[in-house]
Amino acid sequence: MDYILYAVPFFFVLIALELLADRWRGVSTYRFSDSINSLSAGVLSTTLGLLTKVVGLITYTLAWEYIGIFELSADSLWVWLFAFVFYDFCYYWNHRMGHERNVLWAAHSVHHQSEDYNLSTALRQTSSGFLFSWIFYLPMAVVGVPPLVFLTVAAMNLLYQFWVHTRHIPKLGWLEWVLITPSNHRVHHAQNPRYMDRNYGGVFIVWDRVFGTFQEELDDEPAIFGVTTPLASWNPLWANIQFYVVLWRDAVRAASWWDKVRIWFMPTGWRPADVAAKYPVEKPDLSRFVKFDVPLTLAQKVYAGVQFALYVVLGSALLGLGDALTLEQALVGSVWMAFGLYCIGIWLENRPLAKTLELLRLLFNAGFLWLAIVTQIIPHSALLWWALLSYSLISLIALYWTPRPVEARTA
Template sequence: MNFILYAVPFFFVLIAVELLADRWRRVSNYRVADAINSLSTGVLSTTTGLLTKGVGLVTYAFALEHLALWRLAADSVWVWVLAFILYDLCYYWLHRMGHERNILWAAHSVHHQSEDYNLSTALRQTSTGFLLSWIFYLPLALVGVPLEVFVAVASLNLLYQFWVHTRHIPKLGWFEWFFVTPSNHRAHHAQNLVYMDRNYGGVFILWDRLFGTFQEELNSEPPIFGVTTPLRSWNPLWANVQFYVQLAEDARRAGAWRDKLRIWFMPTGWRPEDVADRYPLNKPDLSQFRKFEVPLSRLQQVYVGGQFFLYTLLGSYLLSNGEALPWPALVLGWSWVASGLFVFGVALENRSVALKLEGLRLAANLPLMALAPMVGLWQISSLGWAVLLTYTLLSAVAVYCARGHVTPLADS
């Protein structure tokens, strides 16, 4: 059973609780654009997963059927305990290699791009991790962990990791020795040199203590969150391809064919010598660190936030009905969500084309809604059409009225 679907409402309730805690403590761990960007990558990841989850499940099922050394019973408590522990060990190595190899970091870096640290960061997930992550979980298939048990413990592992993405919980004494906590996971998300590439466990921090990758959060070294090659964008699509583009550019520039191929599998940060000499990357000075920020009016923030909320509902509909929807419906739904999130990212960056793209997005809603019943996404009633037309009209009026209050930044 995949427990994530049932947990989504609780995620948002806990985010609201954290916002109240921020207000009560008079701190600010949230910025509107950063939170929307994190949640956008989460929505994009879950909807992309509807199209790609077969990669991991099919390969696992194949390995279970043809390569398993034993057949374990799904109704045994000990099988569940074994699977839960073994899954976290496999996750540790996937997570560690995700930091230590270029091609895996290209996928995993999405989760680390936020320069804030809050519960919305936990939902900031990659859309391309499915390409290689399945390899690391094959040991569970080899020992005969049933598919339904594998899916369930994977969900439980991910659920556990949600609560550790907060700055409101201090160190937890003896618990720190055995389990991943907010404190040791804050260290994991920091870009300070002392914290770099540490604390990879999902549930158990014991793996890090065992394999020499543990680092305690230090009072003398407050974590600075983010990545050493900053995203500097609020666009969830660019967030997912940023490092792939950098690798592809370096591969194209490399003089030797050997370097063009091996750059993908070398340790994170490795670049061909000729490329590094001609195209040096300037790493930011953490002593001068400033978070990425784009000036936005309150009206812009409210508008984008409201539109994003509606797309969250669309993503939730796809997630809850994904098993029953035909493939063309999932493709249409994903395209609808992805294009909208792209436009919102452009708006949050205050690009000069933002208003034009928003107008095109609103205009596209009508033909998309007309196409939806044809591919089996949903049926729309007369009331539904009235609601859509009203929403589109009100949004268009809001965009028209906002145009005089927005000062777009020049596109870089």
């Protein structure tokens, strides 16, 4: 059972309730483009997961079958409880190393790029974390935790983390000593020097207290969210490769071959001495921190919101098909999804080529529908073609009548 898929409607209901809480309290924890960007990263991650999740599953299953020391039973409640706690312990180290090593931070930084903090931020997930994250969970396979148990507690751990991404819940008394709460997870997402690289647990804060990485949220120091190398973009594809590009550029610039190799595995922020001297990087002054934004008209926001809603629905449909998809089918779906989300990101950035890309996206939709029919992702249906034609015509009319804001035209 795919618990994440079934949780999607509840995620959006809770986001709607948080928006109501914003209005009731007279605050604004959401910005349109930032929220769409976070959700786009999440949709992209789950879609590409159709292609990449097999990496972790195969490695775990092979380790469990061939080097497992014990034979733990999935019928035992104690095994489930043990696995739930053990998973969070492994998650702590996966998460911590994701902040402490360059190449791991390149993947994990996606989750931290939002300069807002709300429930949509929880859904902002990396698409490249599969490259190394599986390593940290092999100890569970070695001690004999069955794959079914592993996959289930992993989903439960991820689902738990959703609710802590909010600014509306204060400190929770004694629970702050045991569990990850909204308060101590706000600390984790902050870029304040005092707060950075703290509170790594997924469910339990105990690991942070034991291993010296705990930091309490302080009343006299509000959290400033985001990363010290700002994304400054609403493009979910760029969000996933931004820090890889930073590392690649420094590796190319380095004179030493040893530096070119080790930069990927050094502590986060480490740069070769010659590169750092020639290409210095200034860290932002948080006392003058300004969130990245691009002005949009209401019409532009409505257009982007409607188009994105379509991708959420169809992305959920792809996720629902899951294991029934062949590699070819998953590839077609992933390419279609990635291109569409890229176009929406460019639209939100109000770039000159945004309307041209939208025209291409609408034209390509016919090609992707044909591929979906050929690869039997969906059956051939005249109704689908008429629906696509109607959608495309309505979108084209809306595209024509959606002006760019004056600020963008005169910039």
